[in-house]
Amino acid sequence: MAGSVALVLIAALVGWAALPERHSWTAVDQRLTVLSGPSGTEPIDLDTRLYLPSGDGDVPAVLLGHGFGGSKESVSDDAESLADRGYAVLTWTARGFGRSGGEIHLDSPDYEVKDAQRLLDWLATQPRVRTDADGDPRVGVVGGSYGGALALLLAAQDPRVDAIVPLITWNDLGKAFFPQSANGVTAPGVFKKNWAGLFFGSGSGPLGAGGGPSPLTGGAGEAPVAPVANPACGRFAADVCAAYLKMATTGIPDAATTALLQRSSPAPVLNKIKAPTLLIQGAVDTLFPLSEADANAKGIAATGTPVRVAWFTGGHDGGSGPQTDQDRTKFLTAQWLDHYVKKDGATPATSFTYSRVAGFSALDRGLVTNGYSDPTYPGLTGTGRAEVTVSGDAQQIANPPNGNPGALSSLPGVGGQLSSLLGSVAGDLAGQHAEFDSAPVTDAIEVVGAPTVRLRAASPTGSATLFVKLYDVDPNGTATLSGGLIAPVRLTGLPTDVSAAQPVTVTLPAIVRRIDAGHTVRVTVATSDQAFLTPPDPATYTVAVEPAVSLPTAAGTPIANPQVVWRYVLLGVLAVVVAGLVVVLAVRHRRLRRHEAPTVxxxxxxxxxxxxxxxxxxxxxxxxxxxxxxxxxxxxxxxxxxxxxxxxxxxxxxxxxxxxxxxxxxxxxxxxxxxxxxxxxxxxxxxxxxxxxxxxxxxxxxxxxxxxxxxxxxxxxxxxxxxxxxxxxxxxxxxxxxxxxxxxxxxxxxxxxxxxxxxxxxxxxxxxxxxxxxxxxxxxxxxxxxxxxxxxxxxxxxxxxxxxxxxxxxxxxxxxxxxxDDIVGDSPSVQLEVSDVPAAELVLAGLNVRSVTPEGASGLIVDMNGTPRTEVVASLVRAGVGVDRVVPRRRLEDAFLALVGDNSRGSGDR
Amino acid sequence: MSAAATGYRATATMPLLAEVRRQASRRRTQLALGFMALLPVIILLAFEFGGDGDDDNGGGAFASLVDLATSGGLNFALFSIFVSAGFLLVVVVALFCGDTVASEASWGSLRYLLAVPVPRARLLGVKLIVALGYSLLALLTLAGTALLIGTLRYGWHPLGSTVAAEIPAGEGVVRLLAILGYLAVVLLVVAGLAFLLSVLTDAALGAVGGAVLLWILSGILDQITALGSIRDFLPTHYSDAWLGLLSTPMQTDDVVKGAISAVCYATIFWSLAFYRFTRKDITS
Structure with a gap:
């Protein structure tokens, strides 16, 4: 029975899950030809899809851009959920990708950004799309990475944009690819060759190979419209291609490259952005770290435009993050768009939210994070500081020729491997790094922001490329590099003797991490990293780290996890069970009371x-x-x-x-x-x-x-x-x-x-x-x-x-x-023992008896049929038959057989 | 004249203590509890005499529970619970709850208890409480013995785990109790299922085996990710959620959901058991 109950339950669940989903929107694919380019007259063919919510009222719109190497397909999930919320969502494949025409100009204001402006024009002509004025659609722009930068650049270039939500995107492409963590050094930093190569690769293959499972960068590419002309450049525009080839060769950007990267960066135009901006950035992102969003936030907020910042545990390395983070960023995005685009709901707070890894989920082996919030965005310097003292003498470290073998800190392009990154793929090579350890910290430190260290370096060549890392070392000696993030510095004008070196402040990448009590902080200075292009010539540097390491901290308020609602469900279930039990017992008690009555x-x-x-x-x-x-x-x-x-x-x-x-x-x-x-x-x-x-x-x-x-x-x-x-x-x-x-x-x-x-x-x-x-x-x-x-x-x-x-x-x-006695007394038979059985039978046949049955040699059983026993005996004696015994049969067996018949079958056989 | 014989009160029949003794006298109770105490000793001996293994048994971050098992009494107890939670405890709970009514039916003593008369609901209630009590005792015996001999052999150290910082020993005991509490709640499903089967059948083995079998079936279905959100409704889906209690701060989301699931299932099974037993003709 229980088995069948279980089967029915399972069958019902399968049926329920297999029911087709009902959409509250319709999607139309369309190829739009818009006039774009510097002159605004070059036609470009764009592959678009418009999601329209059901119904017939006018609706606000969202322009949803995709990540590098993706297409309109790679954002379909986000588009559908926005359409479900009542937005007309326009997605399109950016030029140079998928089925759209044109070449990749890296979010150039003359090309990609202008394309998007033309799409805004087109949206304004759509009958269902709400407009603020003629030709001005009510529209928000959302996008991750490549699409995020487009949102920023579009908002700077086109005042019609009502709100933007750029995710995991860059502020300055030059700084992102040539990071320089030494404060006050303006020279370009160290070339992030691994990521740059991945980017270039995903745009040059004829199939536009995706950059991994992250929906922000990845997505299946589609066959391009035109065959690739130059195998070295793929679908990149000639100037972009030339800039890449040059910087990847030398590791140093020339003026033209710098200008190109600057053109594709929101940094110079942030002051033009008037659309309220929600910046969402990932803490596990070695490509566009938290500092990029920080720079964007500062630049936009400087002109009084509302800005909100949220960090989540994910990014180009970490993927879309744990479910709680996805829920939070989704909620923030919806709230932002609802207020600033749909004009629905209260003004969102400008509080800063972030999440910290709490552990692994026991069920799906993924990460679990806890969300925190701070009333204001503290930037990368935190709301407080904790000072940790590290010790260690100046050490000599060798730069390997051509960076090989090189240390490993992150695995660009693998994507989504959060747990392995937070564990430790990091490995430093002997002779190539110096370590400076602190004493075990007495109290846990909640690091939220970018730690700083002061570094002194000496080099025989006068210059050095170094990587500074901050490890959290647990009491067992396991060192963890938060997010795989490292700080590359390229220093010039160094003395040959470390004692003469001036300390340089190095700002490490911003992290969110709790350094537990008893753990130690380790600052490591290394000469090589596989993700970066390091000097080809071998050299030996001397490095020393000043004892004071400054860790920014924040004491955020834990965000009530929406899952908390289940606790109330549990309490409710328990209350219902208890109440049900009480009711059943009460009813039973009452029924028993009433039941005691039926007596006769x-x-x-x-x-x-x-x-x-x-x-x-x-x-x-x-x-x-x-x-x-x-x-x-x-x-x-x-x-x-x-x-x-x-x-x-x-x-x-x-x-x-x-x-x-x-x-x-x-x-x-x-x-x-x-x-x-x-x-x-x-x-x-x-x-x-x-x-x-x-x-x-x-x-x-x-x-x-x-x-x-x-x-x-x-x-x-x-x-x-x-x-x-x-x-x-x-x-x-x-x-x-x-x-x-x-x-x-x-x-x-x-x-x-x-x-x-x-x-x-x-x-x-x-x-x-x-x-x-x-x-x-x-x-x-x-x-x-x-x-x-x-x-x-x-x-x-x-x-x-x-x-x-x-x-x-x-x-x-x-x-x-x-x-x-009564039952037995009814017995009508008599047992006779006579001297002559045949004679007796003859005599008895003449009497009024029912039956005569011989029993044994001299016995007869006589059913008397009411004939008195005396008469029978007298008749026998008169006929000369000797009567030895007359026994009235008082055996219940007879009575029993007489009553039930000789049918031996029981009622069970009926 | 009162209805009942002198000295008879329905609420005094089948005293809890009498049922406790009734079950305590049974060999299977003694063996099950004895094994619960013996298992940590066997594990300890295995660690002492076994060679060094270096295989990750697929537990991912939690595989390290094996590596940490010998780092202290708390970790040893945790490991003992970890290896028992999946199957052994299920069998033991199914044994206590599935055997209790069915065995009386198969001996023929059930009809004499009902003719005492022990009210049917009371008989089930007492049987259930005592069976749950023995199940809990088994759980505590396992954890207690493991903690004791683990501490004697490996010392009193903080509770280590690779998913979070070490937990100080005092708080570690609290965590251990929380884990035991959650396991006890999850095992209520097994208890409910076994008890229902025990009422439905006169064969004790059928009730115990049936409950374990259905539990395994649920576990297998839970491995099939293609079933999607259906898996959330499987009674075994949240059975491992107690591992979340090892991180700092504790992850209680899945624990709470698991508790909801277990309480709902157990309530349904027990309600069915009581409904059926108070209405059916006893044919044993």
Whole structure:
């Protein structure tokens, strides 16, 4: 039954999950040709898709850009969820990708940004899209990475944009690809060759290979419209291609490259952005770290434009992050757009939210983060600072030629491997790095922001490329590099002797990390890293780190996790269960109260009255057709009948095990039901003994009596044991008992407490003749003190010798009922022993008798048919037949056979 | 004249203590509890005499529970719980809850208890409480023994885990208790299922085996990620959520959901058991 319940449940769940989803929007794919380029006259073919919510009112719009190497398909999930919220969403494949035409100009204001402006024009012409003025659609711009920078640049270039939400994007492409973490050094930093290569690669292949599973950068590319002209450049515009080839070769950007990267960066135009901006940046992002969003936030906020910043545990390295983070950023985005674009909902707070890794999820092995919020955005310097002192002498470290072998800090392009990044793929190579450790910290430090260290370096060549890292080292010595983030510095004008070196402040990448009490902080200075282009010539530098390391901290307020609602659900469920239990108990109590009433006072002194009892089973079998009988005090009543006549079913009803279909049984006037208290005045043995096999006979009796909850003194164990007559065997385990021993113990158990009505089913089963004789005496004696006994049996002699009354049942009905003598007295037969059987038969044939049956050599059984015995004897003697014996047949067997017929089939065979 | 015999009160029948003793006298109870105490000893001996293994058994970040097992009494207890939670505890709980009614039915003693008469609901209630009590005792025996011998052998050290910082020993004990508490709640599903089967069948083995079988089936279905969100409704889905209690701060989201799931399932199973048992004809 439980199995079938489970199957039904599973089937229902599968069916529910397989139901088709219902969309609240429709999507239309369209190729739009817009006029773009520096002159605004170059036609460009764009692959677009417009999602329109159902209904016919006008709706605000969202322009949704995709990441580098992606297409309109890679943002379809986000587009659908925005369309579900009631926005017309326009997605398009940027020029140079997928099925759109043109070449990649890296979010150039003359190309990609202008394309987007033309799309705004087009949106304004759509009948369903709400407009602020003629040709000015109500529109927000959302995008990640490449699309995020486009949002910033578009908002700077086009005042029609009402709000923007740029995710994990850059501020200054030059600084992102040539990071320089040494403060006050303006020279370009170290070339981030690995990421740059991945970027270039994802735009140059004919299939536009995606950059990984992240929806912000990845997505399946599609076949380009035109074949690739230059194998070295792929679909990149010639100037972009040339700039890449040059900077990847030398590792230093020339003026043209710098200008190109600057053109594609929001940094110079931030002051033109008037659209409220929500910046979402990832803390596990070695490509565009948190500092990029920080620069954007500062630049936009400087002109008074509302800016909000949120960090999440993910990014170009970390992927879209844990579910809690995705929920939070999704909520923030919706809230921002709803207020500033849809003009719906209160003004969003400008509070800063971020998340910190709390551990691994036990269920899906992913990361779990906790969200925190601060009323204002503190930047990368935190709301407080913790100072840690590191120690270590100046050390010499070697720069490997061509950066090989190189240290490993991150795995660009793998994407989504959050756990491995937060664990430690990081590895430093011997001889190539110097370590400066702190003492174990006494209190946990909540680092939120960019730590700073002061570095002194000496180089024989006067310049050095170094990588500064901050490790969290646990007491077991496991060092963790948060997010795989490192700070590259390229220093020039260095002395050859470290003692002459001026300290340079190095700002490490911003991180969110809790350094637990007992952990140590380790600052490592390394010469190589596989993600960066390092000087090809071998050199040996000397480095030293000033003791003071400054860690920015923030004490954010934990964000109430929406999952907390489940706690209330749990409390609710528990309350419902408890309330349900109380109600059930109360109802039961009341019903029991009402139920104690049905008594019949006229039978209050009658041990047992069975009235019109009928039991039909669910399968239609009728075990008891109709049974009525009474057991009075002092009687030993035999319930007699062939096997299957319904005796046991009747007794089961008497024990409250089975519910009668009709009729009832009254014990001392109380109607019997399962659990009726009056059952406590009934002792029973039905269908054989039932004992705990591992207990001794005596223990079984005690266990049984304990279950009654009645005082031990009332049990009369001694009398019961005497009746059982088991002697020392009473101390043996019942599993070793013979059938008869168990039977006797069961009778003793039924007699415990000397119940007023004793019900015994086949009590002599398994007993030997002396024990049977003893049992007869016991039963007769038992019924003397106003008690009564009901014995069922198919042994006729047994009933005849033991019982005062008998009830004969056949095929579920009573066929005779009354004192044994009365039932037996009706017997019409006589057994004769005569000297001459044939002669006697002749004589008897002349008399009015019903039948004559020979028995043995000289015996005859005569059914007298009312003929007086004297007449029979006289006739025989007159005919000269000697009569040795005349025995009136007083055997119950006859009566029994006469009453039930010689049909040996029981009611079970009907 | 009162309905009942002198000294009989329905609420006094089948005293809890009597049922506790009734079950305590059974060999299977003694063996199960004994094994719970023995298992940590066996594990300890295995660690003492076993060679160094270096295989990651697929537990990801949690595989390290093996490596940390010998780092202190708390970790040893945690490891003992970790290896028992998946199957052994399920079997033990199913044994206590599935066997309790069905075995009485198969011995034939159930009908005599009902003829005492012990009210049917009371009989089930007492049986259930005692079975749950023994299940909890088994859980505590396992954890207690492991903690004791682990501490004697490996010392009293903070609770280590690679998913979070070391947890000071005092708080570690609290975490351990929280884990035990959650495990106990999750095992309520097994207890409910086994108890329902115990009422439905007269074969004790069928009830115990059936409950374990359905639990395994649920576990298998839970491995099939294609089932998507259906898996959230499987009784075993949140059975490992207690691992989240090892991180700092504790991750209780899945624990809470698991508790909701377990409480709901257990309530349904027990309600069915009581509904059925108070209405059916006892045929054993």
């Amino acid at each position: 006072d006229e039978y209050a002194e009658t041990p047992l009255v069975v009235r019109g009892l009928r039991k039909a089973y669910g399968d239609g079998f009728v075990a008891v057709e109709r049974v009525d009988f009474t057991v009075e005090r002092g009687q030993v009543v035999g319930l007699l009948g062939p096997n299957g006549a319904g005796k046991t079913t009747t007794l089961r009803v008497l024990m409250g095990l089975t519910m009668p279909t009709e009729g009832d049984a009254l014990v001392f006037g109380h109607r019997l039901e399962p659990g009726s208290p009056v059952l406590s005045r009934v002792g029973a043995l039905v269908e054989g003994p039932g004992f705990l096999p591992h207990l001794t006979g005596l223990q079984n009796l005690h266990a049984y009596w304990q279950a009654t909850g009645r005082p031990a003194a009332d049990a009369r164990f001694d009398e019961a044991l005497e009746i059982a007559g088991l002697g020392d065997s009473v101390h043996r385990k019942t599993k070793n008992y013979s059938h008869g021993m168990r039977q006797r113990l069961a009778i003793a158990q039924a007699m415990l407490g000397l119940p007023e009505l004793l019900v015994l089913d086949e009590p002599t089963d398994g007993l030997d003749p002396p024990q049977i004789a003893e049992m007869r005496r016991v039963l007769k004696r038992y019924a003397t003190d106003g008690r009564a006994v009901l014995v069922s049996s198919h042994l006729l002699a047994e009933v005849e010798q033991t019982c005062t009354h008998a009830v004969v049942v056949n095929k579920g009905r009573i066929v005779a009922d009354g004192p044994v």
